[in-house]
Amino acid sequence: MVSDQWGVNMNSSSEVEDGHGQRAKSQTFCECVPSSSQLKHRWSDSDTVRQTAPKRMSCSYLLCTILLFVAVLLAITVTGTILFLNHSQSPAISDGPPHITTNQDEANALVTVERGDGSRINIFIDPNCPDYNSNFLRLEGVQTSLLHSLTDHDSDLKSVKGQDRALLVNLAEEVAKLSAHAGQLKMDYESLRRGQSNLAQDLNMLQTEQGKLIQLLSESQINMVKVVNSISDALNSMQKENGGLKARVKADLQRAPVRGSRIKGCANGSRPRDCSDIHASGQRENGVYSVFPTHYPAGFQVYCDMSTDGGGWTVIQRREDGSVNFFRDWDSYREGFGKITGEHWLGLRQIHALSIQANYELRIDLEDFENSTAFAQYDMFGVGLFSVDPEDDGYPLTIGDYTGTAGDSLLKHNGMKFTTKDRDNDHSENNCASFYHGAWWYNSCHMSNLNGQYLHGQHTSYADGIEWSSWTGWQYSLKFSEMKIRPTREERESK
Numbered sequence: 001m002v003s004d005q006w007g008v009n010m011n012s013s014s015e016v017e018d019g020h021g022q023r024a025k026s027q028t029f030c031e032c033v034p035s036s037s038q039l040k041h042r043w044s045d046s047d048t049v050r051q052t053a054p055k056r057m058s059c060s061y062l063l064c065t066i067l068l069f070v071a072v073l074l075a076i077t078v079t080g081t082i083l084f085l086n087h088s089q090s091p092a093i094s095d096g097p098p099h100i101t102t103n104q105d106e107a108n109a110l111v112t113v114e115r116g117d118g119s120r121i122n123i124f125i126d127p128n129c130p131d132y133n134s135n136f137l138r139l140e141g142v143q144t145s146l147l148h149s150l151t152d153h154d155s156d157l158k159s160v161k162g163q164d165r166a167l168l169v170n171l172a173e174e175v176a177k178l179s180a181h182a183g184q185l186k187m188d189y190e191s192l193r194r195g196q197s198n199l200a201q202d203l204n205m206l207q208t209e210q211g212k213l214i215q216l217l218s219e220s221q222i223n224m225v226k227v228v229n230s231i232s233d234a235l236n237s238m239q240k241e242n243g244g245l246k247a248r249v250k251a252d253l254q255r256a257p258v259r260g261s262r263i264k265g266c267a268n269g270s271r272p273r274d275c276s277d278i279h280a281s282g283q284r285e286n287g288v289y290s291v292f293p294t295h296y297p298a299g300f301q302v303y304c305d306m307s308t309d310g311g312g313w314t315v316i317q318r319r320e321d322g323s324v325n326f327f328r329d330w331d332s333y334r335e336g337f338g339k340i341t342g343e344h345w346l347g348l349r350q351i352h353a354l355s356i357q358a359n360y361e362l363r364i365d366l367e368d369f370e371n372s373t374a375f376a377q378y379d380m381f382g383v384g385l386f387s388v389d390p391e392d393d394g395y396p397l398t399i400g401d402y403t404g405t406a407g408d409s410l411l412k413h414n415g416m417k418f419t420t421k422d423r424d425n426d427h428s429e430n431n432c433a434s435f436y437h438g439a440w441w442y443n444s445c446h447m448s449n450l451n452g453q454y455l456h457g458q459h460t461s462y463a464d465g466i467e468w469s470s471w472t473g474w475q476y477s478l479k480f481s482e483m484k485i486r487p488t489r490e491e492r493e494s495k
Contacts, residue, residue, distance in 0.1 A: 274354055275304035276486045279312035288340050296353035303340050305484055312492070313363065313484035314354060316346040319466055320480050322454030327437050330423040334391065345451070348383060348395045348418060351485075355382040360485045362399070364450070366406050366468055367480035369457040374406035374471050381485055383418075394418055394425040397441040407470025409448035416441040436464045450481045 271292040272278045278289050284306050291314065292299035305313035319326070324343035336347025354360070362381035367373045380400025384390025394417025402408040417425035420439040424431040432445035438452035447469050455465035455477035463469075465477025472478065486492075 271299070273357060274312075274486070275302060275306070275314040276312035276492060278304055279306055280492075284311065291354075293350075293353040294357040296350065300347075300350055301340055302346065302350075303344075305482075308365070308484075309363065312486045314486060315482060315484045316351050316354075317450065317483040318343055318481070319450065319454065319478070322456075326439065326451045327421065327453065328439065330420045333418065333420055333439050348391075352384045352390050352395060354485065356385060358491050359488045360491075361488050362483065362485050364404075364406070364410075364468075365480070365482045365484075366471060366478055368472060368476065369479045374404070376402060376404040376406040376408065376410065376468075378402055378410065379488065394423075406468055409468050409470040412447050413441040413443055416443050438464070450478075450483065453477065 272281065272289070273293050274291050275289060278291075283289070283304075286306050287304060288301050289304050290299050291302050303315040303318070305311065305315055318338075320343055322343075324338045326343075326345070328337060333345060334348045336345055336350060338344025360381045362378045364376045365373065366375065378400050380398065382398040384393060384395045385398050387393040387396065396415055396417050397413055399410055399414045402411060416427075418439070419425045419431065419433045419442045421431065421433045424433070426432045426442035426444055428435075428442070428444035430445075432442035433439050436442075436445060436449055436452060438449050440446060440449055440451055446463065446467070449463060449465070449467040452463075452465045452467060455461070457479070458476055459465055460475070463474035465475075466481055467474055467476070468478060468481070
């Protein structure tokens with residue numbers, strides 16, 4: 001475009017020169033500027049060019065120099081225009097200081113530097129290294145590298161812009177903070193390592209103590225087996241001695257001065273001590289009679305069974321229809337309750353007074369709801385025989401050898417104290433009377449429970465009815481039970 005303008009100017013100038021014909025210098029200058037046909041002719045004919053006059057050669061050289069200068073000036077102008085346009089279209093850069101944060105946008109970024117133009121620089125450290133010492137070493141290496149980089153840039157700080165200088169200063173401060181935090185973490189890590197070492201030592205000590213304890217328990221178990229065997233042998237020896245002692249006690253009781261000799265009959269007007277005396281006087285009718293035991297001179301009424309197995313039995317307990325509540329307290333069982341001709345308990349005081357005046361035997365008659373009957377008989381019976389204060393001693397039971405058809409469910413109660421719901425004398429952790437709804441010479445707890453609830457035969461509850469376990473088990477409540485005593489055969493024959 002510039003070349004075309006130059007051509008037009010030259011042509012216009014030539015026309016002016018030709019029109020007026022007045023300026024010789026202009027004409028001379030125009031003559032130095034060849035037309036396009038002349039140039040073609042001159043380039044095609046080299047001989048003609050070589051023959052041009054020296055003045056014409058000087059004009060050509062001057063013209064070429066001017067054209068070269070114009071081309072360079074044009075290139076500089078175009079380049080400046082392009083740079084100016086690019087600079088005017090680029091976004092303005094904020095002069096604000098850079099923003100440095102830690103672990104903000106990147107999960108694994110140790111340091112995030114946000115520049116004013118929106119760009120970010122993230123410095124990463126792998127947090128999943130298994131060796132924590134190597135982590136600290138790597139962190140220290142990063143710190144050292146950053147410090148070296150900052151040092152290397154000290155020489156260039158004069159040429160760096162203000163925001164880059166602020167960036168480097170903030171980065172140095174952040175690295176210093178991280179270095180301090182890393183040092184603290186390293187100290188904590190060393191402390192944890194020492195704690196782990198102490199825990200390992202404690203664990204080793206515990207394992208050693210565990211071994212000693214296991215050895216001690218093993219030795220204790222062996223010793224315990226020896227002790228149990230010794231106790232078992234001692235119990236067997238005691239049972240054997242008890243058998244011999246029972247025979248001696250029985251003989252001693254028969255010779256006990258407190259019992260003395262019985263008054264023979266009642267025909268001479270003496271008062272009967274029990275139903276056996278009444279039977280000996282000729283009475284054969286079952287019913288209610290008054291008796292006057294040796295140690296109970298005021299006397300009391302009893303029911304006499306004059307027909308069963310020779311008669312002369314003094315009834316001390318009867319269950320037959322459930323009309324009387326037998327789940328009573330200590331005072332009731334001590335004094336007695338119920339109706340003599342029906343269900344009743346004679347009373348611990350009365351039974352004690354009867355049983356200590358001679359050698360007595362016990363018979364228990366039983367009947368179920370299928371009208372089957374059975375009995376259990378014991379050749380020795382007493383309540384509080386060896387007690388100075390029988391109530392304070394709990395009216396303990398003394399029982400002898402068993403015979404009968406119902407099976408023995410009383411010998412395991414031998415020597416036991418009487419227990420009611422308000423006085424616990426048994427060997428169980430619980431009160432057996434409260435648990436089994438009765439009152440008896442409980443051990444822990446019972447093989448029989450003749451003062452339990454009247455439950456009409458089979459029941460779903462356990463052992464809380466009128467139970468005689470050797471005959472009907474623990475979940476069958478009997479229809480009828482009757483406990484009665486009389487002097488032994490030797491005592492009766494000595495009348």
